[in-house]
Structure formats: C-alpha cells, structure tokens
Amino acid sequence: MILLATERDLLERALPGFDERLAALGTDGADDPDSGVVEEFRAAGGGNLLIPAGLGGAGLGCLEGVRLQRAVGSRAPALAVGSTMHHYKVAWLARELDGPVAASVLRRVAAERQLVASCGAEGRVGGSLFTPGIEVSALPDGLRISGTKRPCSLVRSMGLLSLLAAGPEDSAYAGQLVNVLVPADAPGVSRQPFWRNRVLRAAQTDAVVLDGVHVADSMIVPVGLPSHSAQRITSNMLWFQLLITAAYLGVATGQVERLFRLDRGTAGDRIAALAPLESVAAALESAARELDAGRCDDDLLGRVLLTRYTAQRAIAEATDRVLELLGGMAFVTGGEGAEALLASRALAFHPPAESAMREPLDHWLRGDGLVLA
Known part of the structure; x- marks a missing residue:
C-alpha cells in the first residue's frame, strides 16, 4: 500500500x-x-x-x-x-x-467553469433554515436580497453566491424555502475583509454584502415547504458533512505522511498516528456509498455526524503526535506544514458543533428522530 x-x-x-x-x-x-x-x-x-x-x-x-x-x-x-x-x-x-x-x-x-460560494444556513431539519440578518422582499420578476453573509469562502473567485432563504409572503415563493443564486457581479454585491487568521487564508473566506440585490426568478430554486423538505435538507447536510470531514482528514493525513517520508519516530508511532485516520476514512467511504445508492435519512446523517466527531478526535491525536515527532526545531523555525497542523483542527468550528449535538444524538440513539441544533 x-x-x-x-x-x-x-x-x-x-x-x-x-x-x-x-x-x-x-x-x-x-x-x-x-x-x-x-x-x-x-x-x-x-x-x-x-x-x-x-x-x-x-x-x-x-x-x-x-x-x-x-x-x-x-x-x-x-x-x-x-x-x-x-x-x-x-x-x-x-x-x-x-x-x-x-x-x-x-x-x-x-x-x-464557475465556482459557487455557499452561504447555506444551518438549523432544524424541516424547520426554519434561513439565516437571520438577510432581508428578502418580493419583486415582480424575482426577489430583492439585502444583508451580510459571513464567513463565506471563495468570495474573490466565485461566479455565484448561493444562500437559503424564506420566500416572502407576498411573493410566488410564500411559505417556501428557496435557494437563491446571486451572480457575483450583480449590482449591489460587494466584499469586505473578515478573515484575520493566517491559517486557511487561501480559502478566500471573507464577508459578502448584499445591498438591495435583484435576483431574477431564473436564479431562484424552490426547495419546498419547510414541513415537506426534511429529506432535501438532510441530503444537503450529508453532502456537506462527508466532504468537509474528508477535507480535514486529508489535511491530517498529509501531515502524518511526513512522518513516513522523514522516517520520524518508531514504526509503532507512525502506525498509531495513521490507523485512526484510516478507520475514519473507511467509515466516510461507507456512508458515501450509501448516499450514492440513494439512501438519505436521519440514521445515515446520525452515523455521519458520529463519524465526523470521531474524526475531530482522531485528527487531534494524530497531529499532536506529528508535532511531537517532528521535534522542537521544526516548530521553532516554522517548518513546512506548521500552519497545516493548526488548520486541521478547524473541522470543529463547522456546524453543527459537537457540543450542540450531544443531546440530539443521544435522543436519536434512544429511538427518537434526529433534530439538528
């Protein structure tokens, strides 16, 4: 291998x-x-x-x-x-x-070959998913959007900005959730600095300001009534959780790879660092196969969330070991990958946070439905 x-x-x-x-x-x-x-x-x-x-x-x-x-x-x-x-x-x-x-x-x-910057909201499955701070009003041929979205990645390279919102009562989308796709060059769209950390700076994560932006009906995708959209929102969450966990798992694996390349530590040290990451990867791939096969339900989402939170601990343990085995001089001199070690921990900051999901997951494991916090 x-x-x-x-x-x-x-x-x-x-x-x-x-x-x-x-x-x-x-x-x-x-x-x-x-x-x-x-x-x-x-x-x-x-x-x-x-x-x-x-x-x-x-x-x-x-x-x-x-x-x-x-x-x-x-x-x-x-x-x-x-x-x-x-x-x-x-x-x-x-x-x-x-x-x-x-x-x-x-x-x-x-x-x-456009990139879509996503500002999807998080909330309760089938419940209110629009993000507070975004004002949406009806126009004869679409919607007017105002507000600030932050943080938002890819803001300098995006061709479209995607966000979820609630359709205004006086619009054709009344009572529905809608996915609004805002052209990056639309009048009223601007960008503001937001990201101050050196880590992950190249992700282009800043703020996007929407000042009375007109979005035509041709760029508005109805999601459906909140009470009837649970599966669609679950699908959204599954795709996000699987891909974002894989991204950070890759960051940590790349750092562990350095131990093998530089022959640092013992064979036991290297295997101990890698094995939990490979176990998480196998769990992610298993869930991804099920999603590809058409499965989309609370039980799959619950398993994926448990895998993600397990990944957070596995990543922390692996990267701690990498930092120790690479040695103090690598740390002092800012050797290659020092920022990547810190970046690998940022999985914990993506919603939903583990601390917020402990009670919902406990209820789900006792036989209740899964409610996102």
Whole structure:
C-alpha cells in the first residue's frame, strides 16, 4: 500500500497534472493567498467534478468526492476547505433540486467553469433554515436580497453566491424555502475583509454584502415547504458533512505522511498516528456509498455526524503526535506544514458543533428522530 495512492490517482484522472502542481507548491505555498491556487483549480475544471455529466460536468459521485477532498486536503488545506463549499452545493442542487432552474444554472456553471460560494444556513431539519440578518422582499420578476453573509469562502473567485432563504409572503415563493443564486457581479454585491487568521487564508473566506440585490426568478430554486423538505435538507447536510470531514482528514493525513517520508519516530508511532485516520476514512467511504445508492435519512446523517466527531478526535491525536515527532526545531523555525497542523483542527468550528449535538444524538440513539441544533 502507498499512502493516499487511491485518492491521488483519482485526482490525477479527474484533473491531470493538478496533484503534481500542488505537490510542487507544498502545503505552505498552496495555502499562500497569493498562490492563485483557487483560480488554477477553477480554470482546470475542478468545480465541475461533482456536476452530473448530463449537465456538462464530470459526473463523479459522493464516494469519489470524499476521496478527492482527502487528496486535495493532503496537499492544499485551504483549497480543500474552500472547494468543499462549492462541491456540496452543486452536488445537492443537481441531485435534490433537479428541476429546470437548477439544471439551467448548473449547465452555465459547468460551461463557464464557475465556482459557487455557499452561504447555506444551518438549523432544524424541516424547520426554519434561513439565516437571520438577510432581508428578502418580493419583486415582480424575482426577489430583492439585502444583508451580510459571513464567513463565506471563495468570495474573490466565485461566479455565484448561493444562500437559503424564506420566500416572502407576498411573493410566488410564500411559505417556501428557496435557494437563491446571486451572480457575483450583480449590482449591489460587494466584499469586505473578515478573515484575520493566517491559517486557511487561501480559502478566500471573507464577508459578502448584499445591498438591495435583484435576483431574477431564473436564479431562484424552490426547495419546498419547510414541513415537506426534511429529506432535501438532510441530503444537503450529508453532502456537506462527508466532504468537509474528508477535507480535514486529508489535511491530517498529509501531515502524518511526513512522518513516513522523514522516517520520524518508531514504526509503532507512525502506525498509531495513521490507523485512526484510516478507520475514519473507511467509515466516510461507507456512508458515501450509501448516499450514492440513494439512501438519505436521519440514521445515515446520525452515523455521519458520529463519524465526523470521531474524526475531530482522531485528527487531534494524530497531529499532536506529528508535532511531537517532528521535534522542537521544526516548530521553532516554522517548518513546512506548521500552519497545516493548526488548520486541521478547524473541522470543529463547522456546524453543527459537537457540543450542540450531544443531546440530539443521544435522543436519536434512544429511538427518537434526529433534530439538528
């Protein structure tokens, strides 16, 4: 076995030469916001990989998406995290909101190699999912959107901004959740600095301000009544949780790989660092296969959340071991990958937080439904 061989072989087939390019940059180079790595990814067609072939994309499924994000994460942490925000949204639009509006938008995304910056809201399955602070009003031919979305990744490279909202009562979307796709160059769209941490800077995570932005009906995808949209929202969450966990798992695996490359520690040290990560990867792939096969329910989401929270602990343990075995001089001199070690911990900050989900998961494991907190 060669560590990450399956994942990197897939990346090479999907985007020929891109893995080699990332390897040449190194993790520090790829995570430099001036590296242009996001734009290279976009130009290479990276955003088309999870769009169905019938809409102009590569037609890859969730299992392949999990492997791709792990491969990218091992080389370029910020790109893996940022691209997840595009991948999960286009995959969800194509598979759960597969009507004429979504199809038309995705064909354009694929043809123009656009990236979609996602500002999806989190909330209760089947409940209120629109984010407070966004004002939505009716227009004769669409909606007017105002507010600030932050944090939001890919803001400098995005072609579209995607967000969930509640349809105004005086609109054609009254009572429904809608997915609004805002062109990045629409009048009233601006960007503001927000991200101050050095870690994951290349993900282009800042604030997007919407000042009375007109969004035409042709860019609005109805999700449905909240009471009837639970499965669609569950699908959204499954795609996100699987891909974002795989991205951070890749970041940690790339760091453990350095132990093997530099022959640091004992054989036992290296195996102890890697084994929990491989176990998490197997669990992610199993769940991804089920999603690809059409399963989408609370039990699968519950298992995926348990896997994600297990991944957080496995990543922390593995990267602690890497930091210790690489030694103090590597830390003092800011050796390659120091920021990636810290970046790997950021999985804990993506919703829903483990602390908020302990009670809901406990109720679910006792036989109740799963409610997102």
